Amino acid sequence: MPNLTKRDLVMQISKETGITQQDVFTVIQQTLDRITDALASGRDVELRNFGVFEVRLTKSRVGRNPHKPEKDVIIPARATVKFKSGKVMRQRVLLRTDELRTASQKEA
Secondary structure (H helix, E strand, O other): OOOOOHHHHHHHHHHHHOOOHHHHHHHHHHHHHHHHHHHHOOOOEEEOOOEEEEEEEOOOEEEEEOOEEEEEEEEOOOEEEEEEEOHHHHHHHHOOHHHHHHHHHHHO
16 A cells, blocks of 8 residues: 555545645645744644644664674764654554554564
8 A cells, every 4th residue: 555645635635625736735735834833943733633743852872883883873862753643543543453463464
């Protein structure tokens, strides 16, 4: 099953609502831009029943180059975006548990 792209979203929403693809694209892009702006300015983004995006600081850690394992490399702390799914999303995704379990057992 292929990934869902922004283009796929635009086409589906346009078809379902009758709004032009250009207008739908503009709204989706503006939404993503506002989410990015909020996170970059230190604000969390909460979309009820979907989830919460928040910026967290990862800890500094020691890494190793597999081609030169004798040399340690310090990986500095950095800001990353974390996502915590909302209740509705979590419940809907949970329904795929058995399907994914069966698929992974077939691969093994």
